[in-house]
Amino acid sequence: MNQVRRLLPDFGTTSSPTSVERLKERGFAEALRKVFAMSGEDIISQITESGIKGRGGAAFPTGLKWSSVYKAPGETKYVVMNADESELGTFKDRVLLEEDPLGALVGVLIAAHAVGAKKAFCYIRGEYRDVENRMAEALDTLRSQGWVGPDRVDVQIRRGAGAYIAGEETALFNSIEGKRPEPRVKPPFPTIKGLWASPTLIQNVETLANVAVLFAHDTEWFKQYGTKETIGTKLVAISGHVKQPGVYEVPFGMSLTDILNAPDLGGGIAGSGRLGAMLLGGAAGTFLTPEEIAKSSLDYASLGAVGANIGSGAVMVFDDTVDLVGVTTRLARFFAEESCGQCVPCRVGTQRVVELIENDGIQSRPQDLRELGLAMRDASICGLGQTAPLALLSLLDRPELRQHA
Amino acid sequence: MENSVTLAIDGQSITVAEGTTLRAACDVAHHTVPTLCWHENLTPANACRACVVEVKGSRTLVASCSRIAENGMEVQTGSERVMNARKVVAELLLSTSDSNLAPDLIALAQNSGAQADRFAGGATWAQPALEDNNLYVRDLSKCILCYRCVEACGDDAQNTFAIAVAGRGFNAHIDAGFGRDLPESDCVYCGNCVAVCPTGALIGKKEWDLRQTGQWDESQITQTETICSFCGVGCELNLHVMDNQIIKVTSPMDHPVTHGMLCVKGRYGYEFAQSEEQS
Numbered sequence: 001m002n003q004v005r006r007l008l009p010d011f012g013t014t015s016s017p018t019s020v021e022r023l024k025e026r027g028f029a030e031a032l033r034k035v036f037a038m039s040g041e042d043i044i045s046q047i048t049e050s051g052i053k054g055r056g057g058a059a060f061p062t063g064l065k066w067s068s069v070y071k072a073p074g075e076t077k078y079v080v081m082n083a084d085e086s087e088l089g090t091f092k093d094r095v096l097l098e099e100d101p102l103g104a105l106v107g108v109l110i111a112a113h114a115v116g117a118k119k120a121f122c123y124i125r126g127e128y129r130d131v132e133n134r135m136a137e138a139l140d141t142l143r144s145q146g147w148v149g150p151d152r153v154d155v156q157i158r159r160g161a162g163a164y165i166a167g168e169e170t171a172l173f174n175s176i177e178g179k180r181p182e183p184r185v186k187p188p189f190p191t192i193k194g195l196w197a198s199p200t201l202i203q204n205v206e207t208l209a210n211v212a213v214l215f216a217h218d219t220e221w222f223k224q225y226g227t228k229e230t231i232g233t234k235l236v237a238i239s240g241h242v243k244q245p246g247v248y249e250v251p252f253g254m255s256l257t258d259i260l261n262a263p264d265l266g267g268g269i270a271g272s273g274r275l276g277a278m279l280l281g282g283a284a285g286t287f288l289t290p291e292e293i294a295k296s297s298l299d300y301a302s303l304g305a306v307g308a309n310i311g312s313g314a315v316m317v318f319d320d321t322v323d324l325v326g327v328t329t330r331l332a333r334f335f336a337e338e339s340c341g342q343c344v345p346c347r348v349g350t351q352r353v354v355e356l357i358e359n360d361g362i363q364s365r366p367q368d369l370r371e372l373g374l375a376m377r378d379a380s381i382c383g384l385g386q387t388a389p390l391a392l393l394s395l396l397d398r399p400e401l402r403q404h405a
Numbered sequence: 406m407e408n409s410v411t412l413a414i415d416g417q418s419i420t421v422a423e424g425t426t427l428r429a430a431c432d433v434a435h436h437t438v439p440t441l442c443w444h445e446n447l448t449p450a451n452a453c454r455a456c457v458v459e460v461k462g463s464r465t466l467v468a469s470c471s472r473i474a475e476n477g478m479e480v481q482t483g484s485e486r487v488m489n490a491r492k493v494v495a496e497l498l499l500s501t502s503d504s505n506l507a508p509d510l511i512a513l514a515q516n517s518g519a520q521a522d523r524f525a526g527g528a529t530w531a532q533p534a535l536e537d538n539n540l541y542v543r544d545l546s547k548c549i550l551c552y553r554c555v556e557a558c559g560d561d562a563q564n565t566f567a568i569a570v571a572g573r574g575f576n577a578h579i580d581a582g583f584g585r586d587l588p589e590s591d592c593v594y595c596g597n598c599v600a601v602c603p604t605g606a607l608i609g610k611k612e613w614d615l616r617q618t619g620q621w622d623e624s625q626i627t628q629t630e631t632i633c634s635f636c637g638v639g640c641e642l643n644l645h646v647m648d649n650q651i652i653k654v655t656s657p658m659d660h661p662v663t664h665g666m667l668c669v670k671g672r673y674g675y676e677f678a679q680s681e682e683q684s
Binding site: 351376 | 449451452453454455457465466468471472473486489490492493494497498500501523524526527528549550569570572573574575576577
């Protein structure tokens, strides 16, 4: 077995995902009892000791973030769960919330208790209506057990309205505040000045689920999997030319080859049967060649060596017949559609990238595209504009991926 | 020195008061960075990205207009990444908007070595001007979406909130709400948006008409300082006069009473001064 089941419940779990029975079975009820008897400092030091890093893409050390919110001056603090999962090829938070919604919500409650927040928001992608219903049911369960409510932590669900940009943390705050979801300038960081200008802890669904399972067990247990640098497991969403696309939980450090081919994971390359390329990290990710895939593993250092990043955990696989210029064109159209329009490099840059690529620019004007892409990466306000050109730049850097185009 | 920070700008050590922006610190060091959307009397929008600088340890470039200087920062105002970003920003704007009345953009393009036509040939913002009232014209083909007008209309000056950005991506634009004409909007015609517009996208109706007929001649315009006589606030007015006719009214941006902002009477209520029928 290459798969691990920690964030996701064991195969054969029969309890309803939103039931009190599940809350007990997964150890979450006990975890809540334990945590609410602990001080914020103790909780945070255990998080720090566990080595958890943010799973939304940036891999920021979770303990450090919590400690920053904890220490930030201010009477009112907030915790926000970012479930606005919109990255192309990323569907792990959906599966996680469908199969075990209590986990991430228990993570929210632990976080709120640790940093001293009385109110929390779960911001969920608008298209995830079924998931939202399930989350609401899970909240009802927690409420019935006395963990959610005005005396403990008040948790509310907020639904997105279909904008990719609203998943950017500061744009998400604006959206919750009822404003246009335009990213804010950082610094000040959300830990100091977030929702309604109060210190705010915002975490991805998967990070919070990690927190829940950590306290349902202990640090020793948590450190069973992963590498020295990156502890724990990661959900990967495999799509495209693999025999068994889907969401899998794997330990950090697993080779990309195993992720693609193991019989209980990707199950091998589909389509022509020959691996052509991988887009790692979603639309905002990087193309990797078969050679790079062969020598890389799911770890930040290993992927950093080939200029890639785990990002949200999206693994898009292409066989050797796919026209990657065509794929890049579609990605470019996506970003042009989803740019909020606030800053020049992203607003105009995403448009010009589409125009250039559609007119054979990758072949005829690579230097102009590169300089445009670098300006977008360097000078855009937020992660959308900064990462929009990454797939394009990675394709420009790897001429061997364009041979069959 | 207490309440001050020391940083290095292009290798030069400089000490500024706590809370100073990198842009202002660069000014002090005589390594001035170009700006488009920044305005002395408005909250930085950090939207144009012309003022980006490289700060050691920062993954991306940093908008100097809004970033506060910190002790020990090492700032580069002319690194390769900065120069590329600045040049591309100018080129992208030139490929989109009509820069005829945008001196800051033209200067940015010249100083950054931008090739005006590098990204040209695609979609632009060319569109008919909106002439829906007697006081000012909106020529959005000249807009660079600097947000200055939105801020002047909002809590930086007027607190009217008649305009905001609508649409997204390349289709983002300044809107008075649901695409309404100005007379149907919340606009109070203070003209403070016109006063801060850096590209002539917002322009007084008088100036617009004179420019359309080729009669606007900067060399013939004189300015007369006076105090607005409509109420007791004491706003300083600069009357821009051509051929013995008032053609525009502004207020100095550094005036302690107005900070460059006026009301509809001060900015547009000047016809009486040149009426034959004074009673």
